[in-house]
Amino acid sequence: MSKAVNNMSMGVVEPQERMKHLSHCGNFIDVDKTQPVTRYYRSGTEMLRMANVYLREGNHENAFILYLRYMTLFIEKIRQHPDYGNVKAEVRDINKRIKDEIMPTTEKLRAKLLAHYQREYEQFLANKEAERVKELEREREQERQRQRELASRQAVGSSVIPSLIPANLHVLIDDGTQPSAPDLDLLDQVVYPNDFPTGANRTNLPGSGLLLPTGDASSDKTSNSKPSFDRNQKPSYNRTDSLLAGSLRIVHVPADTMEVFLQLAKANTSNNIETCGVLAGHLAQNQLYITHIITPQQQGTPDSCNTMHEEQIFDVQDQMQLITLGWIHTHPSQTAFLSSVDLHTHCSYQMMMPEALAIVCAPKYNTTGFFILTPHYGLDYIAQCRQSGFHPHPNDPPLFMEAQHIQKDAHTKIKVIDLRR
Template sequence: MSTPLSTPKSIEELHLIAKMHTDDCIPIEIYTSSADLLIKQARIYYKEENEEQAYVYFLKYINLLLIELSKRPGFNHLDNNDMVQTCMEALEALEVLRPSIEAVHESYQLFHTVKSQPSPERYSPTAMDWEPTPTRQDQGVPPPPLPPKVKINKDSPPQLPPKIRILLDQQDTDNNNHRQEMIASQLRILNIPTVIQKSFLNIARFNTSINVETCEGTSDTCITKDEEAIFNYQDKNGLLTLGWIHTHPSQTCFLSSVDLHTHCSYQLMLPEAVAIVCAPNNNPDFGVFRLTSPEGIKEITNCKASSSFHPHSDTTILYQNECQHVRLNSLSTLETVDLR
């Protein structure tokens, strides 16, 4: 993944980005494993001298542990020795990074303030220099005739022409696309091997034949099983979670309400995270999705519905299929490890 350039942000803006939200229904062990991923990502950004992203991820780690998880009843039963040391590391890193980030932002603001000021004019004409421009009447040219008066029906307002409606709808779509492009420009490029579809469907072949979703699932739901084994493997091999993948053997390629809530936790931890869906019996049979930001993230994090399948707002685009930071790469290789 590569790091794009973006407008320097203030400390206040970075604190807003670093806010964390947790779901009481998700076990605390899942979040502590996610915290390990956050601190690893923070260290990578710090090593790459990407100060803003390092600051955000160190702060996310602090917010997750000391603000969100510390409220949980089971938090005191965790082995906190390593956490305390890592929190101290994160706090020290924040103190080191803060002055540099503030200096860069202030310098950027000062530059644009000076740039926006009008430059002094070298010559300002006085009243003696100025002469009025001759009018058409002074030149003997008759004025143009007035346009005919239009009768206005005050009882009914004029209808908006259909073309203008289309243009307005298109403008709303363009504005949303532009906003998503701006968000995508701040994400690292995520390269996904195209062979992942064939490889995962081969693993899921038996489940698909009996109409069961893979990860562990039913005909229309799935969950991740033995996540601790996954986290342990990642920890030993220095790997990061970049998303998740599952099948829809009897459904089309989309994110259900359950999938949206599942993916939300991934994307809150890592904005680049994606959800991959394989629907072998439908067309299209493959999709890479992520929640829109901030609309989709806000809608799902604020949703408190208790039932598995439930409706969400139909006025907001909650997720998107065209992830502009994703590159499907036919040359990349893939190593699959089956922990079942």
């Protein structure tokens, strides 16, 4: 991993390093050969939808990352999939789109971002130089103040000492007697070399990375305090941009989602049959909003549910410009958790969309779970598991967890598209 990636939290301001890190994020995508190749083409479609939203909203960094990721997937990585040769029509259309639209847009974004980073860097250097000049002036003023105070103490001392020493007393330094104790107030005025650091010791700038420190601005110092560099003068980066920072974007869930879905599943639930649906929505201001439940044609059992005719789901999403944000299903007679089959089902969702939710409704126990595979263990473990059907998995470390990036929204209502009818 690059030095810039390792030091994201520390920060560096050089424009080329920042662009290098953006490119690294854009190239960070892999193809799982066990997943249907069509899912990658669906993921690519949704990737472009999000990139276009970011572009319209002026979030050029995230737009650049997604456009670059799209090109990385379909120019390079998708060729590794064993079923690549079966999607010639899609490949032809995508290659034309990349050449005519995406590549020119990405290059324009690259130039715009580099120019923006260069302006920020030049402003940073100018602020740094201005701060250096201010610090030098503060040092000079502190030295002048020290000299004035020292001169004042010497003047007071020279007027007092003669009246304190008897005229007939002559003391020699080398006569074996002890000199008097030093004046502690005078010691406080001594200036040591490290009290006023300059150059590299003064700024203490970190060496590499992208995100820049955003600590509080330094307040005005008194004459005895050490000067400090105002870190707010560094070029800043919006850390909420999760594609760059690596965090999960907030997913807004209408508060009535579970109640509405349980009503859709009521007939199946009474017969102890699972029901499933796809959660879809849109992106706005770097947050994800679930707006629809798409209930596909399906076959359910007491502990599983399989969708059919997925192309119908894709058609609806294309018509309404909806992004897949996860799935929802019932456990008619069990508690809310992810079974081994559920883990594998959700893996394909989360690989395409890191924020994808698995909502499990357990009406018998009146509970609901909002789950994701653990990002640093469970997702990779399940992706590499080649077993099918119900099979045991280790419980430690945990393979899934309660989602922490959701926000229930009481002011919006979920919409339903029921394809079973």
